[in-house]
Amino acid sequence: MTRGIRGATTVVQNEATTIIEETRRLIEEMVTANNIAPEDISHVFISVTQDLNATFPAKGLRELPGYTYVPVMCMSEIDVPGSLTNCIRVMMVANIKTDQSRINHIFHNEAIKLRPDLTEKGGL
Template identity: 70%
Template sequence: MTRGVRGATTVLENKENQLIMNTKILIEEMVAKNNIQPSDISHVFISVTEDLNAGFPSKALRKIPGWTYVPVMCMREIDVPGSLQACIRVMMVVNTNEDQQNIQHIYHNKATKLRPDLLSKRGE
C-alpha cells in the first residue's frame, strides 16, 4: 500500500541555508516518526510559497545518507491571499503497511497552524 506522509515548516528568512536546513530537519522527523527507509519512498513533492525563491529545498534530501535515488520535485504553492507565508510543504509517498490513521504528519514552526486537528490527536 502507498500512503502520503505530510509535513510542513516555515523559515524566518528567504535564505538558501534556511530552506535546506529546515527542510532537512522536517524530513528527518517525518521518516523517524513513521519508520521510513529511503527504499520505501516512491517520491517526494516539495512546495514553497511564492516568497521563497533563494534555493531549492529539495537539496536537503541529498544531504541525508541513502537518499541519492529518491525522486524529488519542487514546485510553487498556490498563492492564496491571507495564507501562511515562508512555508515549505512536503508530500512524501511511501510504501507501508501502516493504516492511514497511524501515519504521523509533522508540522514545525508556524506551520503547526495548518493542521491543528492532526496535532491534537497525537496529544501535542
C-alpha cells in the first residue's frame, strides 16, 4: 500500500546550512517514526515558502546514507498572505503496510501550528 507521510519544520533564517540540517533532521525523524527504509520510499516532494531560497532543501535528504536513488523534487509554496514563513514542508510517499490512521506525521519548530490535530496524536 502506498501512504503519504507529512512533515514540516521552520528555520530562523534563510541560510543554506540551516535549511539542509533542518530538512535532514525532519526526514530522519519521519523515517524513524514510521519504520521506513529508503527502498520503501516512492518519492519525496519538498516545498519551501518564498522567503527560503539559499539552497535546495533536498540536499538534506541526499546526505543520508541509502537515499541516492530516491526521487525528490523541490518547489515553492503558494505565497498566501499571513501564512507561516520560513517553512519547509515534506510529502513523502512510501510503500508501507501501516494503516493511514497510524502514520506518524512529524512537525518541528513553528510548523507544529500547521496541523495541531496531527501533532496532538503524537507526531511531533
